[in-house]
Each structure stands twice: as structure tokens, then as C-alpha cells.
Amino acid sequence: MALPYITGYLDKISLTRGERLSVMVSCTAAPRFRASLVRTICGDLNPEGPGFREIEIPSAADGVYPAREQICNAGSCVVVPPSERFSALSSFSVQLHVWPTTPLKGEQALLCIWDEASKTGFRLAIDGNGALAAHCADGRGGVAGVSTNVPLTERQWHLVAATYDAEAKTLSVIQEPYSRTGAGERPVVASVPVGFDFSLPKAALTIAARMTGGTAEAPRTSDHYNGKIEKPRLIRGAASRLDMEKFRGEALPADVAAQCVAFWDFSVGIDGERIADRSRHRLNGRAINLPARGMTGSNWTGEEVSWKNAPTQYGAIHFHDDDVYDARWDADIAFDLPEDLKSGFYAIRLVADGEEERIPFFVRPRKGDRRAPVCFLASTATYLAYANLNPVPFPIAELLSSRLIVLHKANLLIDEHPEWGPSLYDVHSDGSGVCYSSRLRPILNFRPGFISSFGAKGSNLREFNADTHIIDWLENQGIDYDVVTDDDLHAEGYELLSRYRTVVTGAHPEYFSAEMWDATKAYADAGGRVAVLGGNSFYWRIAFHPELPGVMEVRRCGPAIRTWETQPGEEFHSFDGKRGGLWRAHARPPQSIGGVGFISEGFDLAAFYRRTAASRDPRAAFVFDGVDDEIIGDFGLQGGGAAGIEIDHADTNLGTPVHALILASSEGHTESFRLVNEEMSITVPTVTAPVEARIQADMVFFETAGGGAVFNVGSIAWPGSLSHNGYDNNVSRITANVLRRFVDPKPFTYERE
16 A cells, blocks of 8 residues: 655745745645745754754745645656658658667557557557567557567667558568677568558657657656667658668768658757757757766767767667656645745645655845855755665665664655656666756655664764754854855855855765866865865765756766766766766865865764864864863764764875864774775775774864865764754864854964974
């Protein structure tokens, strides 16, 4: 039996006071639900901590609404709007290259011109036996179908084609393995008579799915295909095999140009949704639900690994039956935020028969508003990377946590509803890595109160909820702060940060675009102050889509902690054409911006820091004002200490400034903490703590040339220690000391001896 639920998503994640917000809701728990606006202070349900804290804010959203279930139509495809050129055809042929990844999963549409209402049209598909099949129907009972009865080979290129000959009244298919190695696979041809008059409907043409309703702009689809498709063509007349060979090229030959109805070229516009038809008819289409682009085609030679340098070798799109960009739900609530909202963390709270849901968003200052001295940077890129990460299919979850995994209702719902989309740590249903993530869908682990399944002691918070420990502390300390997001920083760059004296990161600022990286570095170098209150910072290079809001891309290539690996030749982002992977591989190691970089992770117990001799340096006196303890953070809600989960260390070879002070280093990590892959050129026995000396979180401080400074704790667990003992502890005191000095406009100076 399906679990009852209420969930939803928002059209925006970062807003200003007075701005309009739309809320999309799906509810199976009750016939009605109640909505309200809340300000999120702390999302931790652990009673040993500050407690879950939110403030209800009166708004126009308050009220009771009728509930309904809304369906997410996952699965990617290409849709070409209806054209009279389709219905004007008598005889026709279609052809394309396919690289199927799950040929035996059931019927999968390859190319269709199909009207679901009248059951009229043509379909070229992979049938239930994994073989190429074609099907035509006239909507009046006339149906004809033909199959090669030979399964396509998984992950091998094939030429597939179908021809309808109106004069001979036959429907034929061709399935021909395409191997540059000369493996000798033989082509298969099959034909069947068509005993009725058949013509194509004036319907949309779809590639990689069959359209069952909706419109070309917002289609409903089924029979989704898994795998790559390249060079789809629609040809007037019953094309010969020689004609088909001419259409397989990168350009349209003059002697067959008149036969060409559409010549779709997936190597054009790789960074967008538009699908270009290079025939004279310009029957352009659109990619739906973000299938993966910048993918190697059947003609990839391996000599070039960037689609920018050899676009014709990247004329393939990889489609998946679980791709999703926009769930396309209708809005149940649309309202203007109150004009008096202060900047901060907020959520729409939904309640239905005991079921509760909170959908977060962030309020940033409006242009012209007074700016607080402190800016908290909400790590929305990291939230998006982990969106709907679920331990149910995650094969190493228990190994990482060193315990049996506890599943909560959100985990079960994510497992029940794969159509809500995976995280960037997951693989698709066909085993290929997930490289795009969108916020326009329900994201159940991006919620106040969500408890992570990773961890062995304490609150087990990650990402968004771990960041609420900082928000709670800022509120307790009475520190004036604004909130901006990674999305804002990517769009506005240095100018956004320059309005603040201090920028504070969250617990896990892992994912950074080039625009974000450049802005943060420029801000620190120009005199800004950056306090990194987390770990695994500035690690992966990402790209945001140049046109579509709310979607980002990761290509997991090169040495790194990663759950999947890009295929050869597919390391470059489709969104910006830049190579993905770690910032370290782009000559920008995390140490060069934040002083420390990722060294290890462990999800059982956290450890503590021990102060170093450098902590007595007069330059760091302000950090330890009122702190006499040698041991820092031997307490906390995240694993029992301030140094844990994911930790970073200093390394001058990787960019830690030579004048940086390592103020404290962690001790006592368990053997679950292992050295990260990029630190090893060969596997050795000493890759775990406490044997490997490099596995430690380093707390660093250094000044920048423009009078600015950086303070970095190098640990995700740090914020979980802030509230210990009623906020009266050395972690809280050190953090307050740093922010107090960082908002002081007096420049930092340092003269090398």
C-alpha cells in the first residue's frame, strides 16, 4: 500500500520581501490541507540540542486548500510540434543511430508520429523482446506491426530504420549493428504487408518516448527509451539502403536534399533545449526533461574529449526514463510575501491529517535595503546536488556509517516515487551517472526536520538542516545578518559580496561554479572577510544552465570521492563547455581559496581539536580571546564532536598560504575515516585514521593582500557544537570572536618576517 503524503515545491528559492511565490502541492493524505508561512530558526529535531524552532508569520498564504494528487511525468525525450509536412507524406522512411542501455526492459519508443486520442500513427520502437519493431495504425481497426525478432546489443551502436511504402503497402524495418572494429555482425531486415490505407496524422513527432497527451510544450509521455540516440532523420518516400547511407553523414547531400523532410542534428545547441532541424523545413524541436547532452556519438574517435572542439562527434543525446527537470504541477497557492519580512530562512508549512511538510526558501535583501554586516551564504548548490539522495539503493551507506541504516518516512517516499528524480550521487535506472539536478520537483531531504540516515550519534543532520545550527546560533548571539544563496552569488558575483563586511558559509559549501569561485576569491583578496564554518568546501566544479532556472550540472571525472564515473569523452559540462571534476584539477584547489581542502570523511563519530603553538601567535589573539582550553569541541550534536563527518586539512603544496596559521588540528578519528582518492596515486594499507597522519581537520586563519582575512574550521560537524551548554562553550566563543573582529572595518595586516 502506498504511503499517504503531502509534498510540493516552489517556483523560486531566493526571493525578496513582497515578491510573488507559487506553491505546487500534491497530497494523498487528506481531501484538504492547511498552509502557512514560517521562519525557520532550527531544523534539528534532537531534544538534546536547541530543539526544532520556527516562527509562524501571518501571510496571504494562510488558509485551507482543496487537496489533489499531482503526477510527475518523468522521462526525457524530444518533441517536434505537429506539422502538415508529416501528414502530407504518403510513403516515408525514418532512420537513426541508437545505443541502447536497457534493451530488454520492455517496449521503448524510438521515434513516433502518434495521435493517442485516435490511436492513429506510426511508432518505431524496441519491443518487449529487445528487438527493433515498427507499428502503424489507422484508428479504425487497421493495425500492422513488424519486428526483427533479434535483440539489440546493449551499449553498442546500431543503425535502425523503418520504411512505409504506400505503393507496395509494406512496412519494413532494418536493424544493423554499427561497429568500427569490423566485428562482422550482420544486418537484419523484416517486412510485413499493410492491409489498409495508412497516412500519418497531423501530430507531434517524438523521439525517445511516445506522446500520450498534453501539448508539444508540456507533453505527457510514456514508453521512455534508455540510451543514446544520434542522427534522427525523416525522409520522403521509401528510401533505399544507399539513400540511408547518404543521410548518415554530418551534412545533407545535395542529391537527396529534396527527399529530406527533417534532418535533426543533436550536435547543434548542446548547451540548450532547442533541437535543430538542418533541413530547409526547419522543423525544430525541444528536449524535454533534460536528457544528457555533450555525449559521444558513434563517430567519436577519442582524439578530442571536448564537445566544443569537435561538436560533430558529440551528436548523441543520452535519454533516461527517470530524467526530470520540471514536474509541471499546477500551482495551488500563489501569494506575495509580506513586505516586512527580514532576510532569513523561511518555509511554507503544509499540514494534512497529521502529515506535515515544510518547503524551504530564502529571503534576501531587496535592492536598496540596508545591508547587515554579516552575509550568510546558503549552499543551495550543495542542497541541489544531494536532492533526494536516498540510502535505500545506496550500496555503501551502511559501510560509511558503520551501522545499520535507519530509514525514515521520507526515505520510503523517495523510494516509492522515483519520478520525483534522483540526486547527483545516484545513477539512472540504466546505470549511467546522474549529471543534472533541478529544484522544480519535490525534494524530501531538503526540509526542516529531515534526519539523515548517515551517522551513528547525535542529530545526523546534513546540508540544509546542518546549516540551521548556524542560523540558530546567529539568532541566539543577536548577530545582525542577511541571507543570500549560491544562486544569487552565481548570478551577481563579486558585487553581491562586496556589500558585506563578512561572508559566512554553511556547514558544507561543496559545489561551486566558476562564477561563485571567482567572486569569493576576489572578495577575500579585495579586503572582504570569509568565515568557512564547515568542511569539504569548494570541492566540485559545477555549471548552472545558461537559460533554465534552478538546474545545475556535475561531471564526475578524475580522482575524487565519487559514486559514479563519467564515460570517456564525456567529462565536459554541456551547460558551459568547461571540463567538470574537482576544482583541484583546474589549478584551484580548495586550499587556495579557503586555506584547507578535503582530506577524509567518516560518518560514525566526530572528534575534537587540539590547539597548536600557532594559536598563541599575536595575529590570532582575537580568535582565542577568553578561551584557555587546549581541547576545542569535544562535544556536539554531530557525532559527539566538532571535527567530523567530512574534514579538510592544510597543505601549502596545494595553495594554503605560507603565512597561514594552523590554529588547531583534530585528533582521535576512528578507522572509518579514510584518505580521499585524490591524495593517493597507489593504494596502501595506511589510508585510515589514526595511522594516516594527514587525516585531521585543520583550523586555519590567514590575512589577504587587500586587508581581508579567511577563517576556516575544516569540518562539517563544527556548527553542531555551537549550541552546547546553552551556547556557552569554546566553539561558540571562537566563532563569535572571529565574527566580531571580521565585522570590524579595521584592515588586517601582515608583514612577512
